[in-house]
Amino acid sequence: MPALANVDAVFALLEAGGGAAYFGEPVTVLEHSLQSAWFVQRKGAPDTLISAALLHDLGHLLHGEGEDAADRGLDTQHEKLAAALLEGHLPVAVLDPIRLHVAAKRYLCHANPRYLAALSTASVASLALQGGPMWDTEAEAFLALPYAQDSLALRHADDAAKVPGLAVPELAAYRPLINALWR
Numbered sequence: 540m541p542a543l544a545n546v547d548a549v550f551a552l553l554e555a556g557g558g559a560a561y562f563g564e565p566v567t568v569l570e571h572s573l574q575s576a577w578f579v580q581r582k583g584a585p586d587t588l589i590s591a592a593l594l595h596d597l598g599h600l601l602h603g604e605g606e607d608a609a610d611r612g613l614d615t616q617h618e619k620l621a622a623a624l625l626e627g628h629l630p631v632a633v634l635d636p637i638r639l640h641v642a643a644k645r646y647l648c649h650a651n652p653r654y655l656a657a658l659s660t661a662s663v664a665s666l667a668l669q670g671g672p673m674w675d676t677e678a679e680a681f682l683a684l685p686y687a688q689d690s691l692a693l694r695h696a697d698d699a700a701k702v703p704g705l706a707v708p709e710l711a712a713y714r715p716l717i718n719a720l721w722r
């Protein structure tokens with residue numbers, strides 16, 4: 540597992556692994572990450588949330604389990620993996636939305652039946668492994684978390700960021716933003 544000791548390592552990982560297909564979706568991991576960042580950015584998100592959107596699926600580039608992990612009944616916990624490796628380098632306002640973007644999906648499946656119905660096939664497959672829709676008490680606890688709203692915004696961008704061939708800013712455009720937040 541590569542250590543993410545500096546911004547170079549993070550960007551190298553996104554560039555190297557980012558060409559891989561994105562878990563049953565019609566875009567690569569890098570395209571998906573760039574679209575996620577762009578979708579929150581164009582809604583006026585703060586730099587911390589833009590960074591979280593760009594980096595939210597880094598864990599998928601680290602666990603090495605391949606695209607068929609969910610088919611094999613495996614929850615890779617990619618959200619925790621990415622946050623753990625970035626811990627200490629980026630503020631909690633970046634780490635928590637990354638950590639919570641799967642919980643946000645489980646919350647939205649609880650709160651909105653139409654959200655659940657509109658999930659992609661790959662997202663439905665992983666949902667079952669991630670614990671399914673939240674229960675009432677889980678949903679209440681989730682909403683009380685400091686970065687619940689940012690996590691939900693990230694999740695909506697995540698779900699939309701699967702557009703083949705969409706023109707969005709390239710990876711280098713986000714370098715200054717991550718550099719400024721990195722410790």
Ligand SMILES: [Fe+2]
Pocket residue numbers: 571595596697
């Ligand atoms: Fe994602």
